[in-house]
Amino acid sequence: MPPLNRVLRQLGRYRRIALGAIASLLLLTAANAITPQLFRWGIDQGIAQNDLRVVLISGAWMVAAAIARGLFNFGQTFWAETASQGVAYDLRNQIFSKIENLSFSYHDRSQTSQLLTRVTSDIEQVRSFIGTSLIQVIGAVVTLVSIAIILLLMNWQLALITLAIVPLAAWVLIRFLQRNGDLFRLVQEQLGDLNAVLQENLIGIRVVKAFVREETERSRYTTLNEELISTNMKTIRAIRGTFPIIFLLSNLITVVVVGFGGLQVIDGSFSIGELVAFNSYLLFILQPILLIGFAAPAIAQAAASAERVYEVVDAEVEIRDRLGAVNFDHCGGRMTFENVRFRYPGSTTEALKGVSFETQPKELIAILGMTGSGKSTIINLIPRFYDVSSGAVRIDGRDVREFSLASLRSRIGIVFQDTTLFSGTIRDNIAYAKQNAALQDIIAAAKTAHIHDFVETLPDGYDTLIGERGVGLSGGQKQRIAIARTLLTDYRILILDDSTSAVDAQTAAQIQASLDDLMQRKTCTSFVIAQRISTVKNADRILLMDQGHLVAQGSHEQLLATSPLYGAILESQVKQTHPAGERR
Numbered sequence: 001m002p003p004l005n006r007v008l009r010q011l012g013r014y015r016r017i018a019l020g021a022i023a024s025l026l027l028l029t030a031a032n033a034i035t036p037q038l039f040r041w042g043i044d045q046g047i048a049q050n051d052l053r054v055v056l057i058s059g060a061w062m063v064a065a066a067i068a069r070g071l072f073n074f075g076q077t078f079w080a081e082t083a084s085q086g087v088a089y090d091l092r093n094q095i096f097s098k099i100e101n102l103s104f105s106y107h108d109r110s111q112t113s114q115l116l117t118r119v120t121s122d123i124e125q126v127r128s129f130i131g132t133s134l135i136q137v138i139g140a141v142v143t144l145v146s147i148a149i150i151l152l153l154m155n156w157q158l159a160l161i162t163l164a165i166v167p168l169a170a171w172v173l174i175r176f177l178q179r180n181g182d183l184f185r186l187v188q189e190q191l192g193d194l195n196a197v198l199q200e201n202l203i204g205i206r207v208v209k210a211f212v213r214e215e216t217e218r219s220r221y222t223t224l225n226e227e228l229i230s231t232n233m234k235t236i237r238a239i240r241g242t243f244p245i246i247f248l249l250s251n252l253i254t255v256v257v258v259g260f261g262g263l264q265v266i267d268g269s270f271s272i273g274e275l276v277a278f279n280s281y282l283l284f285i286l287q288p289i290l291l292i293g294f295a296a297p298a299i300a301q302a303a304a305s306a307e308r309v310y311e312v313v314d315a316e317v318e319i320r321d322r323l324g325a326v327n328f329d330h331c332g333g334r335m336t337f338e339n340v341r342f343r344y345p346g347s348t349t350e351a352l353k354g355v356s357f358e359t360q361p362k363e364l365i366a367i368l369g370m371t372g373s374g375k376s377t378i379i380n381l382i383p384r385f386y387d388v389s390s391g392a393v394r395i396d397g398r399d400v401r402e403f404s405l406a407s408l409r410s411r412i413g414i415v416f417q418d419t420t421l422f423s424g425t426i427r428d429n430i431a432y433a434k435q436n437a438a439l440q441d442i443i444a445a446a447k448t449a450h451i452h453d454f455v456e457t458l459p460d461g462y463d464t465l466i467g468e469r470g471v472g473l474s475g476g477q478k479q480r481i482a483i484a485r486t487l488l489t490d491y492r493i494l495i496l497d498d499s500t501s502a503v504d505a506q507t508a509a510q511i512q513a514s515l516d517d518l519m520q521r522k523t524c525t526s527f528v529i530a531q532r533i534s535t536v537k538n539a540d541r542i543l544l545m546d547q548g549h550l551v552a553q554g555s556h557e558q559l560l561a562t563s564p565l566y567g568a569i570l571e572s573q574v575k576q577t578h579p580a581g582e583r584r
C-alpha cells in the first residue's frame with residue numbers, strides 16, 4: 001500500500017475530529033462561494049439601481065460571511081492540527097515499541113542516527129502533511145469543483161476559457177512531483193547522516209579531544225552539512241522554478257477574462273456586477289491551484305518520510321515467540337550446545353563452527369579464548385539475542401527457541417561487558433528490572449556487588465542522581481551498580497561477561513567470592529567469561545575457544561596438563577593476580 005494511503009488509514013482513529021475539519025472546510029468553501037454573489041447583487045441591484053437599502057443589506061451579509069469564514073477557518077485548521085498530533089503520537093509510539101522489539105541483528109545493521117531521524121524529523125513531516133497539506137488539498141479540490149460549477153452556470157464560454165488553466169497547472173505539478181520525489185528522500189537521508197556525526201561526537205567528545213581531532217570532526221560535519229544544503233537548494237530551485245509558470249498562466253487568464261468578459265458587457269449579454277463577481281471567483285480558482293502547488297512538495301516529502309517510518313514499523317522481528325511457546329520456569333541446570341554453528345547477519349565467516357558441550361547442574365563454567373574467538377557469541381545465544389544458524393541450544397533438553405522470550409530472559413541474569421546505566425537515581429538503576437523492589441533488597445544486592453559502602457558515602461545515598469551514561473561514577477563503580485542490578489532479578493542462570501574488568505583485583509576477588517556463594521545458592525548454571533586467574537581456578541569447568549571452535553574443556557589442572565594453548569592464553573591474557581580474597 002502506498003505510504004500516504006497508510007497514513008490516511010491511521011487517521012481513521014481520529015475520524016470524528018477529521019470529519020469536524022472537513023465539515024468546517026465545506027462551510028468555509030460555501031461562505032467563500034457566496035461572497036462574490038453578494039457583490040454581484042450589491043452592484044447590479046443596489047449601485048446600478050441607486051437602491052441604498054440593497055447596498056446596505058448586501059454589505060451586512062458580506063460582514064456576516066466574513067465572520068463565518070473566520071470561524072470555519074479556525075475550526076478547519078484547529079481540528080486538522082489536532083488529528084495530525086494524534087497520528088504523530090501513534091506513529092511515535094508504534095516506531096518506539098518496534099525499536100524495542102527488533103532483534104539485535106536489526107540494530108547491528110541500522111544506524112542509530114537514521115532511526116532517530118525517522119522518529120523525529122520524518123514523523124514531523126508526516127504530521128505536517130495531515131495538519132496542513134492534506135486539508136489544503138481537499139479544500140482546494142472542493143473549492144475548484146464548486147467554483148467551476150458556479151462559473152459554468154454564470155457564463156459557460158468564459159468559464160471554459162478560465163478552466164483551461166486547471167489541466168495545464170496540473171500537468172506542471174505532476175511533472176514536478178515525478179522529477180523531484182527522490183530528491184526529498186535524499187534530504188531526509190542526508191539529515192540522518194549529519195545527525196550520525198553529531199551523535200558520535202556527543203558520545204565520543206572525550207576521544208575527539210584526547211586525540212586533538214576537533215578540526216577533522218568539524219570538517220567531516222561541515223562536508224555533510226554542505227551536501228545537505230546543496231540538496232536542499234536543489235529542492236528549492238525545483239519548487240521556485242515551478243511556481244512562476246503557474247503565476248504566468250494565471251495572469252494570462254485574468255487578461256482573457258477582462259478582455260472577453262468586457263466585450264460581453266459592451267454587448268449587453270453580461271452585466272458589470274456579473275463580470276466583477278466572475279473576476280472575484282478567478283481568485284478562488286487560482287488560489288487552490290497555488291495551494292496545491294505549495295502543498296505538492298510537502299506531500300512528496302511526507303510520502304518519502306512515511307515510507308521511511310513504515311520501513312521500521314514493518315521491519316521483521318527475527319527473534320520472537322514461537323506459536324505455543326512455553327514458560328521457562330524451572331531450570332535443572334543441564335545446558336546443552338548441540339553442534340552449534342552461528343554466523344552474524346551480514347558476516348561472511350562463522351563465529352561458531354560446530355560447538356558442542358553440556359553443563360551439569362550448579363556448574364560454574366568459565367569460557368576462555370583469544371579475543372574474537374567466540375566467547376561472547378556463545379553467551380549471546382543462551383538468552384536468544386541471536387538464534388543459532390544450525391544446531392541447537394537446549395536447557396534441560398528443551399530448545400531455547402521453544403521458551404517465551406520474556407520468561408527466558410527474565411530468568412537469565414547478565415552483566416554485560418559494556419555498562420549502560422540510565423538517567424535517574426542509583427536506586428532506580430539497581431531496581432531497573434524490579435521497580436517495586438524493597439530498599440533492603442536493593443541494599444543486599446549492592447552489598448554483594450561491593451558498591452554499598454561507596455553509595456553510603458554519597459550525600460543522597462541511594463537517591464543520588466546519575467547522568468544518562470552514569471557520568472560522575474568511575475568505570476568500576478558503574479560496573480558494580482550493573483552487577484547489583486542483575487543480582488536483584490529473579491535469575492536462575494547467571495552470565496558474567498568480563499564484568500569485573502574495570503574493578504581493582506582485590507575488589508574483584510571480593511565480588512567473585514560473594515558471587516560464588518550466590519551461584520551456589522541461587523543459580524542452576526553460571527557462565528563467566530574469564531579474565532582473571534582466580535575465576536579460571538574457581539570454575540568447575542573451563543571451555544577453551546579458538547577461532548569459533550571449542551578446542552578443549554576441563555578443569556584448570558586438566559587443561560594445564562593437556563592443552564598448550566591454555567597455558568599460552570593464561571600467560572598472555574589472564575590477569576595473574578592472587579589477591580587475599582581468593583577462595584580456592
Ligand SMILES: Nc1ncnc2c1ncn2[C@@H]1O[C@H](COP(=O)(O)OP(=O)(O)OP(=O)(O)O)[C@@H](O)[C@H]1O
Pocket residue numbers: 108344345347351369370371372373374375376377378
Ligand atoms: N554483531 C556482530 N556482527 C558481526 N560480527 C560479529 C558481531 N559480534 C561479533 N562478531 C564477530 O564474531 C567473532 C566472535 O566474536 P565474539 O564477540 O564472540 O568474540 P570474543 O571471544 O567474545 O572476543 P572478546 O574477547 O574480544 O570480547 C569475531 O570475529 C567478531 O568479529
